[in-house]
Amino acid sequence: MGKYPDAYIAYLVEFHATRDYFECHELLEEYWKEHPNDGMGDTWVGLIQIAVGQYHERRGNRRGAAKMYESAERKLSDEQLMQLGVDTRSLRAQLQVRREAVESGTSFEDIEFKLWDEELIQLCRQACDIRGLIWGTASPMKDEEIIHRHLRRDRTEVLAAREEALWKKRADRQS
Template identity: 55%
Template sequence: MNYPSTYIDYLIEFHTTRDYFECHELLEEYWKEHPQDGLGKLWVMCIQVAVGQYHERRENRRGANRMYQSALAALQQETSERIGLDPTQLAVMLKQRIEACEKQAAYEDMLLPFLDKELLELCKKEAAARGLSWGQESASVPDFIIHRHTLRDRSDVIAARQAALKAKARDRK
């Protein structure tokens, strides 16, 4: 199957840099730009897995648990075989992460279960070409990646929210 380059980038980030925030950004943008590709539920599921890993690594187990449960529910509606992942193994992994969150167990990086071995080899080859190590552990990930969402500039979002609140207050008068 011919996979979108953005999905390849997602898989590489997920398994090398462990920049789960970037994984979310990559696939969310692609998903929104390609609503007719028929894979929207799967892209959202992948986003949720990355966000679950992001939250769990930051010890936000409640947020991680919600994301993993949502990803599992999406996986039960749509088969991940269409994007080269093993649905049975992925479901088992998500259930394990849900249980780990509920038990307050230590965080573990996930390695997504590839069904399409050609996709896996393509990702590993591309990662190596970029100088990245496949399967890198989060222990070597810098703090600015682990806490990335807290460091981004959100001034435009805050300004837009304040403007909307002022407009709403004016409309009430």
């Protein structure tokens, strides 16, 4: 692993090139859960919440978006964002604008992370090139697959794991 976790670079690429905010959330949540003691937990959660906020806002769930933006603002650490190559002042200003926009009912806009680290920018652009993506692409406002990702995902494994846990819990109570 280099200076930045691969999952973080993947998150940034999804956030700025595909605008698949649900996938952003999935990528970074998996990384966060696998690295609970890296000292960045609140910042990872804050970044996840930004993606979830954008997902909700684009779908028209203004209340959910506002809650996510507010929570992200509280979770994010300026020092850790700087370590992650993010211009904190710009991001915080955009979060405030988005929160106010959802509260007043104005139209959706993508958040753009202003990155200050040229190495990180290059890594993200290289990842985009490999996948044939364009950094800074606007949200696909008519792509139902991306806009409603949570409704279309395969949850077979999650449901099976829940059922297995339920059966185990019942068996433990009976013994």
